[in-house]
Every structure is written in structure tokens, then in C-alpha cells.
Amino acid sequence: MDYDENMARQSLGEQASEATNSAHLAEMQADRHRRLEDELGRSRSRIREVRESRSERNQGYSKASYAGLHDAVSDGFDEQASSGVSSHTDYSDELARMRAEISSLRDLMGGQRSAPEKTGVSAVQQRLAERLQEFGLGPDLAGSLSRRHKGGKLDDGWKQSLKMLATGVRTSRREWLDEGGVYALVGPTGSGKTTTIGKLAARYVLKYGADSLALVTTDRYRVAAHEQLFVFGRILNVPVRVVDESNTLDDILDELSDRHLVLVDTAGLTSSDKGYQEQLSELARSHHNVRTHLVVSATSQPRIMKSVWHCYKMANLTGCVMTKIDEALTLGESLGFVMETGLPVAYYTDGQKIPGDLHHAEAVPLVRLAVERLKTLQQQAASEKVSGTERPREMA
Ligand SMILES: Nc1nc2c(ncn2[C@@H]2O[C@H](COP(=O)(O)OP(=O)(O)OP(=O)(O)O)[C@@H](O)[C@H]2O)c(=O)[nH]1
Ligand SMILES: [Mg+2]
Numbered sequence: 001m002d003y004d005e006n007m008a009r010q011s012l013g014e015q016a017s018e019a020t021n022s023a024h025l026a027e028m029q030a031d032r033h034r035r036l037e038d039e040l041g042r043s044r045s046r047i048r049e050v051r052e053s054r055s056e057r058n059q060g061y062s063k064a065s066y067a068g069l070h071d072a073v074s075d076g077f078d079e080q081a082s083s084g085v086s087s088h089t090d091y092s093d094e095l096a097r098m099r100a101e102i103s104s105l106r107d108l109m110g111g112q113r114s115a116p117e118k119t120g121v122s123a124v125q126q127r128l129a130e131r132l133q134e135f136g137l138g139p140d141l142a143g144s145l146s147r148r149h150k151g152g153k154l155d156d157g158w159k160q161s162l163k164m165l166a167t168g169v170r171t172s173r174r175e176w177l178d179e180g181g182v183y184a185l186v187g188p189t190g191s192g193k194t195t196t197i198g199k200l201a202a203r204y205v206l207k208y209g210a211d212s213l214a215l216v217t218t219d220r221y222r223v224a225a226h227e228q229l230f231v232f233g234r235i236l237n238v239p240v241r242v243v244d245e246s247n248t249l250d251d252i253l254d255e256l257s258d259r260h261l262v263l264v265d266t267a268g269l270t271s272s273d274k275g276y277q278e279q280l281s282e283l284a285r286s287h288h289n290v291r292t293h294l295v296v297s298a299t300s301q302p303r304i305m306k307s308v309w310h311c312y313k314m315a316n317l318t319g320c321v322m323t324k325i326d327e328a329l330t331l332g333e334s335l336g337f338v339m340e341t342g343l344p345v346a347y348y349t350d351g352q353k354i355p356g357d358l359h360h361a362e363a364v365p366l367v368r369l370a371v372e373r374l375k376t377l378q379q380q381a382a383s384e385k386v387s388g389t390e391r392p393r394e395m396a
Pocket of ligand 2: 193194195265266268
């Protein structure tokens with residue numbers, strides 16, 4: 001479940017270039033782990049053998065030399081300890097063999113985790129990067145944040161990184177409802193565009209009434225696609241207009257120019273779908289100031305978020321809306337995404353309730369929420385560990 005293709009590539013080094021695809025790469029890494037396990041097993045049995053033969057022939061040796069051997073084994077052969085037994089020729093061969101084995105194990109391990117002195121990363125920075133990755137940030141961002149922590153305790157570095165995140169996450173200052181204008185939501189299917197428009201519309205009507213609001217949809221590609229929007233329109237008593245062959249987006253926006261707020265819903269299409277290009281370019285070339293926002297689900301994988309952004313940026317994105325925050329285990333992925341793309345977050349949503357589960361985004365509370373989420377996750381993991389060990393007893 002923790003498999004990370006980038007880490008696998010790093011740990012395999014040049015060998016990774018032999019991988020023909022992701023499955024092959026994963027298999028190569030698994031194979032490396034198996035070899036490491038085998039090597040460890042062999043070394044353990046050799047250590048056992050040496051101990052056993054030592055105890056059989058123990059009579060002639062002093063306690064001190066046994067301690068020397070034991071230290072040499074458990075401490076990974078420091079010179080002083082091994083010299084404590086070097087006078088016993090019976091052991092020197094064994095020790096030489098074990099030394100060679102342990103050094104080959106070290107080489108193998110070297111690929112798994114680089115030594116701090118090799119990478120120039122301190123142990124605290126390494127631990128901090130790990131914590132940031134647990135938080136949900138990608139390895140690159142976690143690494144660059146952790147490297148900015150120049151010294152001191154892990155917790156200080158953690159707080160400093162969170163502050164940097166809160167500074168790096170941009171949000172839009174004013175609420176759309178108060179500022180007014182034309183806002184369009186784009187994004188992959190099921191990301192929550194129509195539901196978010198329903199939430200915004202309902203909230204607007206509660207605050208300002210229905211007279212200066214209108215809803216528009218550009219979705220003419222899917223059967224009964226605009227039904228949900230029409231339902232919102234009927235309930236809220238707000239007009240809903242559909243962009244089609246006889247009504248362009250600009251024609252409709254011209255007609256609605258007296259409305260304080262116009263919310264434009266779009267079809268969740270992918271770049272291979274018919275209409276994808278048409279829909280986005282009509283938003284981008286509109287002579288109205290359409291502020292197009294990308295709707296991204298917080299449950300998406302980071303790579304999906306990035307590819308969605310690449311897919312939709314031709315629509316001249318002004319910002320984004322993060323949805324399904326309630327369903328995400330960690331929120332670092334979403335924070336990393338907005339930090340890396342520089343898209344300001346306008347709103348985030350955390351449930352299906354209309355209009356309740358919609359919040360105007362602010363950086364510090366968002367980061368705080370992400371930290372709370374990590375704590376909950378860690379507590380759950382800890383309690384699962386406890387219940388996991390107790391389960392057999394219960395069953396018994
Ligand atoms: N848990 C949760 N569910 C949400 C949230 N926002 C939307 N949903 C649900 O996600 C599903 C898809 O939402 P839609 O609004 O239809 O998604 P869409 O982006 O309009 O999808 P397309 O029209 O197919 O492009 C619905 O079941 C929503 O109730 C949220 O914040 N949390
Ligand atoms: Mg929709």
C-alpha cells in the first residue's frame with residue numbers, strides 16, 4: 001500500500017532503467033527485498049553458528065573475549081571489538097567471512113536508504129521529510145521543505161514547514177457571493193462541480209434573494225446532463241440557461257449581464273471526449289470576464305490532480321475549488337497541489353449537504369485542518385494496531 005514508484009526508482013538506481021513498465025519495476029524492487037531478506041537470514045544463521053561453536057569451545061576463552069565477539073557482531077564490526085578476538089585464529093576466518101557478508105548487506109542497504117553523510121541531509125531533515133510525506137506531501141516538496149530546516153529539533157522543523165505551507169497556499173480574498181461576476185467550474189466528471197454550484201446558489205439566494213442570480217450550463221454533450229441544474233433552478237426560483245448550437249456562451253452572458261452573480265456549470269469531459277476542446281475554448285475566449293475555477297477532489301491521487309490541471313489549464317484558470325475534503329485521509333496532497341500549481345483556493349467542500357458543506361478557503365485554517373486529519377489518522381492507526389494484537393485473544 002505504501003508503494004511509491006519514485007522511491008522505487010531511486011532505490012534501484014541505474015538498474016531501474018531496465019524496467020519495461022511499472023509492474024516490472026515493482027517486481028524488481030520486490031526481488032531486491034527478497035534478496036536482502038535471504039542475505040539477512042544467512043547472516044543470522046552464521047552468527048548463530050559462531051555463537052554455538054563459541055559456547056562449545058568456550059572453556060579456553062575468557063569472558064572478555066566473548067563480550068568482544070558479541071559486540072563485534074551486534075555493533076557491525078568496529079575495529080576495536082574485532083581486534084579483541086583477532087588473536088583467536090579459529091574465529092578470525094569466521095569473522096572475516098561475516099565482515100564480508102555484513103559489508104555486502106551494507107551495500108544492499110545503501111540503495112534502500114542513503115546515508116546522511118552521503119546525501120548531505122541530516123537525520124532530523126530526513127525524519128522531517130518522512131513526516132511531511134505522511135502528511136500527504138509528495139517526496140519532492142517534502143524534501144525541499146525539510147531541507148530548509150537548518151538545525152534544531154524535529155518539532156521546530158515541523159512547525160516551520162507548516163508555516164511555509166500556510167504561506168505558500170494562496171486563497172482568494174473575497175467571497176464570490178459578495179464580489180459578484182461570472183464564475184465557471186471545470187474539472188473531471190464526478191469532482192463535484194454541479195453540487196458546488198448548487199451550494200453556492202442556495203447560499204446566495206439565502207443571503208441576497210433569487211433576483212440577481214443566474215445559472216448556465218455548457219453541458220450539451222451528455223443525455224439529460226443539465227437535469228440536476230434545472231432542479232436547483234426550480235427549487236431556488238433562479239433561471240437556468242443552456243449553451244447550445246443556437247445560443248453561444250457569450251450570447252447568454254450578454255443577456256444575463258444585469259445579474260450580479262452568474263454560475264457556469266460544465267460537463268466533466270476528458271481530453272479524448274468530443275466537445276472537450278470546444279467547451280474550454282469558449283470559456284477562454286469569452287469577452288466577459290469569466291473566472292474559471294478547476295474543481296479537484298481531495299481524494300484524487302496527486303498525479304491525477306496534476307494531470308487534471310494540465311488538461312484544464314487551457315481554459316485560463318483563475319483558481320480552484322477543493323471538494324470531498326471529508327473523504328480524504330490526508331490533505332497534504334491537496335495542499336501540495338495548490339502550492340505547486342500556484343492556483344488560489346476559493347472554496348473547499350466537505351460533504352454532500354446543500355448549502356452547509358461549503359467553506360470559503362483560508363490558508364491557515366486549511367493547514368490546521370490538514371494537521372488534525374493527520375492526527376486522526378495516526379490515532380486510528382495506533383488503535384487498529386492495539387485491537388489487531390488483541391483480536392486473537394478475543395476470538396479465543
Ligand atoms: N462526500 C462528498 N461528496 C461530494 C462532495 N461534493 C460532491 N459530492 C458528491 O459527488 C458526486 C458527484 O458530484 P457532481 O456535482 O454531480 O459532480 P460533477 O463534477 O458535476 O460531475 P459531472 O457532471 O459528471 O462532470 C455526487 O454524488 C455529490 O453528492 C463533497 O464535498 N463531499
Ligand atoms: Mg455535473
